[in-house]
Amino acid sequence: xxxxxxxxxxxxxxxxxxxxxxxxxxxxxxxxxxxxxxxxxxxxxxxxxxxxxxxxxxxxxxxxxxxxxxxxxxxxxxxxxxxxxxxxxxxxxxxxxxxxxxxxxxxxxxxxxxxxxxxxxxxxxxxxxxxxxxxxxxxxxxxxxx
Amino acid sequence: xxxxxxxxxxxxxxxxxxxxxxxxxxxxxxxxxxxxxxxxxxxxxxxxxxxxxxxxxxxxxxxxxxxxxxxxxxxxxxxxxxxxxxxxxxxxxxxxxxxxxxxxxxxxxxxxxxxxxxxxxxxxxxxxxxxxxxxxxxxxxxxxxx
Amino acid sequence: xxxxxxxxxxxxxxxxxxxxxxxxxxxxxxxxxxxxxxxxxxxxxxxxxxxxxxxxxxxxxxxxxxxxxxxxxxxxxxxxxxxxxxxxxxxxxxxxxxxxxxxxxxxxxxxxxxxxxxxxxxxxxxxxxxxxxxxxxxxxxxxxxx
Amino acid sequence: xxxxxxxxxxxxxxxxxxxxxxxxxxxxxxxxxxxxxxxxxxxxxxxxxxxxxxxxxxxxxxxxxxxxxxxxxxxxxxxxxxxxxxxxxxxxxxxxxxxxxxxxxxxxxxxxxxxxxxxxxxxxxxxxxxxxxxxxxxxxxxxxxx
Numbered sequence: 001x002x003x004x005x006x007x008x009x010x011x012x013x014x015x016x017x018x019x020x021x022x023x024x025x026x027x028x029x030x031x032x033x034x035x036x037x038x039x040x041x042x043x044x045x046x047x048x049x050x051x052x053x054x055x056x057x058x059x060x061x062x063x064x065x066x067x068x069x070x071x072x073x074x075x076x077x078x079x080x081x082x083x084x085x086x087x088x089x090x091x092x093x094x095x096x097x098x099x100x101x102x103x104x105x106x107x108x109x110x111x112x113x114x115x116x117x118x119x120x121x122x123x124x125x126x127x128x129x130x131x132x133x134x135x136x137x138x139x140x141x142x143x144x145x146x
Numbered sequence: 147x148x149x150x151x152x153x154x155x156x157x158x159x160x161x162x163x164x165x166x167x168x169x170x171x172x173x174x175x176x177x178x179x180x181x182x183x184x185x186x187x188x189x190x191x192x193x194x195x196x197x198x199x200x201x202x203x204x205x206x207x208x209x210x211x212x213x214x215x216x217x218x219x220x221x222x223x224x225x226x227x228x229x230x231x232x233x234x235x236x237x238x239x240x241x242x243x244x245x246x247x248x249x250x251x252x253x254x255x256x257x258x259x260x261x262x263x264x265x266x267x268x269x270x271x272x273x274x275x276x277x278x279x280x281x282x283x284x285x286x287x288x289x290x291x292x
Numbered sequence: 293x294x295x296x297x298x299x300x301x302x303x304x305x306x307x308x309x310x311x312x313x314x315x316x317x318x319x320x321x322x323x324x325x326x327x328x329x330x331x332x333x334x335x336x337x338x339x340x341x342x343x344x345x346x347x348x349x350x351x352x353x354x355x356x357x358x359x360x361x362x363x364x365x366x367x368x369x370x371x372x373x374x375x376x377x378x379x380x381x382x383x384x385x386x387x388x389x390x391x392x393x394x395x396x397x398x399x400x401x402x403x404x405x406x407x408x409x410x411x412x413x414x415x416x417x418x419x420x421x422x423x424x425x426x427x428x429x430x431x432x433x434x435x436x437x438x
Numbered sequence: 439x440x441x442x443x444x445x446x447x448x449x450x451x452x453x454x455x456x457x458x459x460x461x462x463x464x465x466x467x468x469x470x471x472x473x474x475x476x477x478x479x480x481x482x483x484x485x486x487x488x489x490x491x492x493x494x495x496x497x498x499x500x501x502x503x504x505x506x507x508x509x510x511x512x513x514x515x516x517x518x519x520x521x522x523x524x525x526x527x528x529x530x531x532x533x534x535x536x537x538x539x540x541x542x543x544x545x546x547x548x549x550x551x552x553x554x555x556x557x558x559x560x561x562x563x564x565x566x567x568x569x570x571x572x573x574x575x576x577x578x579x580x581x582x583x584x
Contacts, residue, residue, distance in 0.1 A: 252383070356495050
């Protein structure tokens with residue numbers, strides 16, 4: 001599996017560390033490849049909906065971040081990424097040891113990037129596609145931290 | 147502003163209480179009307195992205211729940227709701243004292259319900275539309291708690 | 293009902309005339325207001341699906357054009373519009389004398405514009421919402437005709 | 439390449455023949471495999487937008503039909519298919535000899551089916567992905583022809 005350069009990995013990790021939501025949910029970066037990023041979210045009561053499954057919002061949150069960082073791996077330094085929009089289908093109730101979101105760049109343009117979003121639930125060796133989506137992102141000049 | 151019946155409000159509140167994610171994010175139900183539900187999410191570091199704005203995942207999570215419960219207010223007892231899919235556009239960086247997500251039923255069918263999703267950021271008396279979306283939900287037989 | 297300036301109306305009509313598909317389907321411009329455009333499509337066998345209703349593709353085609361021209365009414369001269377993406381829910385079988393698509397700008401940015409899309413079927417005085425959608429467009433420099 | 443059974447192919451072809459829009463655009467069925475259908479649309483002035491490229495509405499129309507028939511190949515006899523919603527990203531200006539839309543079932547449920555939509559432009563031996571989408575469909579009892 002290809003890995004992104006150390007410089008790119010560093011930029012992605014620095015940015016991810018600053019995402020309060022990812023930390024609060026308990027999510028972590030699992031793979032940083034050029035144009036593809038995986039984020040893992042362990043099962044815990046704090047990320048559930050009313051029936052005890054992963055909440056669609058938790059599923060979407062890691063999918064959105066995975067796609068955003070996948071786009072970001074292909075951006076020049078001193079640039080930043082914003083989600084323009086995404087659409088996600090929840091295919092099956094999401095349960096298991098953890099979720100793994102995979103964001104993959106489908107088309108990288110000068111201004112806009114389009115990513116495929118996939119989320120798998122993982123239980124032991126069983127891996128089930130539980131959500132699939134499509135996301136549009138925009139490259140913007142890096143903004144100073146607030 | 148119309149309110150849903152006490153029975154419906156009770157069912158919505160009971161279900162919301164069981165959503166571990168909503169509690170963990172700090173979200174609360176603000177309005178439960180027939181076919182329309184509002185959810186409020188106060189600003190805090192735990193719901194941010196890398197620039198300190200609300201994370202698109204947090205914005206989407208409360209939008210998804212608001213739409214889901216808006217649909218649920220029109221369902222018969224002993225039924226349950228699942229999100230089939232949604233699409234959301236992030237219109238502006240989301241900052242302020244809190245977010246308010248409004249889910250409104252556009253079309254209520256026997257099997258499928260379609261909702262409009264809107265999220266406003268609120269800073270004092272200023273209210274800005276920061277996200278708008280569209281969601282499809284399915285009515286299913288109530289499932290026993292896990 | 294507000295009308296766009298004569299200059300803007302002229303630009304929209306010129307562009308619409310060059311859309312071979314709109315002409316081929318039998319669609320026509322009905323309203324050109326600032327940030328809002330209506331397109332009408334009469335019922336005819338050439339625009340049906342297998343059950344005799346309007347085909348989702350015909351419904352979407354006029355919705356896409358209505359949103360595109362709604363965005364275009366707010367653009368400067370010497371610019372052009374491209375659809376980045378859209379999402380549409382088909383709410384009910386579309387039948388009647390004609391369809392009327394309404395594209396309305398929700399957010400007009402420097403680069404991107406977001407529109408609401410609505411399609412009504414009209415039968416005599418009865419008007420039914422048959423599709424609702426959301427669209428993202430990008431402003432580009434006017435390109436020479438091919 | 440797998441082909442669907444003669445019975446399924448017959449049902450798909452019969453239904454396609456009744457889609458007035460597909461005939462009017464000049465589209466034809468190219469592949470009918472279990473869970474996957476390809477539709478081809480030759481270039482002609484009748485399917486263009488204002489710059490002479492394929493209109494997003496034409497691109498979407500064949501994508502929607504390809505996904506619908508892909509779902510239909512997996513349905514029992516005496517059932518019918520309706521598009522619930524779809525989302526499509528237009529990745530590049532669509533030009534060339536013809537377009538080829540590919541609808542592929544991602545998840546086939548009892549009530550709902552989710553398809554991936556891809557549209558390629560083909561110029562000689564060059565094949566470019568010009569649109570990608572995601573579609574939700576519902577299985578309904580076969581309805582009598584109008």
